[in-house]
Amino acid sequence: MEVFFSLAKIVVAFVIILQLTLLLLWVERKGSALIQDRVGANRANLFGGLLPFNLGIVNTWMADPLKLFHKEDIVPTEADHFLHWLAPFVAIVPLFVTFAVIPFGDVLRVGGYTIDLVAAPIPASVLFVLAMASLAVYGVVIGGWASNSRYSFLGGVRGTAQMISYELALSLSIVSVVLTFGTFDLQEIARAQGQLIWGVIPAWGVFYQPVALILLFIAGMAESKRAPFDLPEAESEIVAGFFTEYSGSKLSVFMMADFVEIGIVAALVTTLFFGGWQVPWLGREGFQFPGGFAIALPSLVVTLLQFVAFLVKLFVFCWLQILVRWSLPRMRYDHLMAFGWKRLLPLGLVNVGLTAVLVLLFDGWTVK
Amino acid sequence: MEPYAALMASFVLCGIVAAVMVCASWILGPKNPTPTKLEIFETGNPPMGSLRGMRFPVKFYLVAIFFVVFDVEVVFLYPWALIFRQLGWAGLVEMAIFMAILGAGLAYVWQVGALEWD
Numbered sequence: 001m002e003v004f005f006s007l008a009k010i011v012v013a014f015v016i017i018l019q020l021t022l023l024l025l026w027v028e029r030k031g032s033a034l035i036q037d038r039v040g041a042n043r044a045n046l047f048g049g050l051l052p053f054n055l056g057i058v059n060t061w062m063a064d065p066l067k068l069f070h071k072e073d074i075v076p077t078e079a080d081h082f083l084h085w086l087a088p089f090v091a092i093v094p095l096f097v098t099f100a101v102i103p104f105g106d107v108l109r110v111g112g113y114t115i116d117l118v119a120a121p122i123p124a125s126v127l128f129v130l131a132m133a134s135l136a137v138y139g140v141v142i143g144g145w146a147s148n149s150r151y152s153f154l155g156g157v158r159g160t161a162q163m164i165s166y167e168l169a170l171s172l173s174i175v176s177v178v179l180t181f182g183t184f185d186l187q188e189i190a191r192a193q194g195q196l197i198w199g200v201i202p203a204w205g206v207f208y209q210p211v212a213l214i215l216l217f218i219a220g221m222a223e224s225k226r227a228p229f230d231l232p233e234a235e236s237e238i239v240a241g242f243f244t245e246y247s248g249s250k251l252s253v254f255m256m257a258d259f260v261e262i263g264i265v266a267a268l269v270t271t272l273f274f275g276g277w278q279v280p281w282l283g284r285e286g287f288q289f290p291g292g293f294a295i296a297l298p299s300l301v302v303t304l305l306q307f308v309a310f311l312v313k314l315f316v317f318c319w320l321q322i323l324v325r326w327s328l329p330r331m332r333y334d335h336l337m338a339f340g341w342k343r344l345l346p347l348g349l350v351n352v353g354l355t356a357v358l359v360l361l362f363d364g365w366t367v368k
Numbered sequence: 369m370e371p372y373a374a375l376m377a378s379f380v381l382c383g384i385v386a387a388v389m390v391c392a393s394w395i396l397g398p399k400n401p402t403p404t405k406l407e408i409f410e411t412g413n414p415p416m417g418s419l420r421g422m423r424f425p426v427k428f429y430l431v432a433i434f435f436v437v438f439d440v441e442v443v444f445l446y447p448w449a450l451i452f453r454q455l456g457w458a459g460l461v462e463m464a465i466f467m468a469i470l471g472a473g474l475a476y477v478w479q480v481g482a483l484e485w486d
Contacts, residue, residue, distance in 0.1 A: 248393030334485035
């Protein structure tokens with residue numbers, strides 16, 4: 001039974017990220033259309049357009065990948081065939097796996113079992129997330145190298161330099177969060193945010209670490225290689241960057257990796273700064289509003305509310321990233337590097353120092 | 369189930385799904401290769417030979433070196449951050465010295481213009 005619950009959790013976590021990815025494909029197309037005052041994707045239909053209405057979201061999110069899956073797979077003669085096949089695989093697996101350590105609920109009580117709602121409840125999940133985020137660089141660099149094309153190679157090198165530069169800011173922002181909560185466990189971080197500041201405000205990370213939130217969000221967007229940080233695939237300069245020589249499902253996997261990364265950044269922002277699955281004033285027994293007013297709820301309803309809250313927060317931050325992507329123009333490469341090394345890195349260092357001093361000076365400043 | 373066994377199972381699941389997705393168009397798609405199609409794309413011109421041995425700007429290499437230096441130092445911050453409350457002020461002073469060295473390194477690199485990209 002235990003094993004069954006574990007496997008079910010793994011499947012749930014995977015289905016969340018897979019469906020989120022496919023959903024984001026549609027949201028991106030419709031959202032960009034909304035921003036640019038177009039209609040956007042509206043041709044998805046079944047049976048060769050025989051249906052009198054278009055199926056909208058349901059069909060679009062299957063039509064896009066299915067169409068790419070049925071395209072010809074081209075590997076250039078001069079390419080390194082093994083690496084060419086390996087690159088998309090390496091690009092997406094670490095990103096998919098990251099979701100296994102993101103908590104998507106508190107506990108589920110079913111028939112005497114108490115299930116911790118995180119697929120792989122490892123104690124050092126913060127480190128695991130960082131490790132997997134770093135591994136994603138390999139997909140870019142291997143893809144760029146294996147294609148044996150100048151555009152791919154430039155894209156790969158650019159991507160590598162950009163991702164490792166912004167990884168520093170990402171790591172530093174997470175260091176200050178770890179300082180605040182004193183644990184590497186994302187589930188414990190999420191639980192700690194269920195407390196209240198002055199008995200009123202939920203103790204979400206954003207109130208303790210606003211600077212780290214900004215750092216993490218910017219660095220995370222740069223890691224996911226999307227506008228305004230889409231230099232590795234700048235189509236007006238280097239065709240399509242590191243996936244110039246890719247077609248069919250391999251191309252779709254690379255594009256999907258971008259969306260998975262959006263999901264991961266959103267999940268990290270949610271879990272570290274916005275309470276993860278926490279609903280304000282909702283405890284395990286029901287709502288406990290400040291002022292003594294309380295509503296008792298069954299355990300299952302509480303779990304469901306928390307799960308929905310997690311998904312809602314996830315969507316909000318995914319949408320925010322898509323909004324930024326379609327609002328800002330691409331940065332220049334020297335500006336990108338200068339911004340990462342001369343602005344974000346010093347800011348991150350200062351934030352870590354300041355957090356450390358505050359933690360020591362005001363012991364009650366953070367939840368313990 | 370052990371947490372790490374669950375993680376391993378997750379790796380297996382993701383690996384299988386990713387492999388299916390990568391291979392999908394090799395299985396489902398048409399196979400009609402022509403010499404032109406298999407050429408490397410260089411905006412329509414005949415490719416200028418192999419990439420192997422091509423030179424690229426040394427600036428990317430510098431960035432990689434700086435990353436190694438600074439990221440290793442940031443990695444040291446993690447165990448410190450975890451047990452920071454036990455260490456107290458002594459831990460803060462020690463890390464302040466460490467971060468001052470890190471900051472001095474950054475200031476030096478900045479000063480000599482290694483972070484300039486032109």
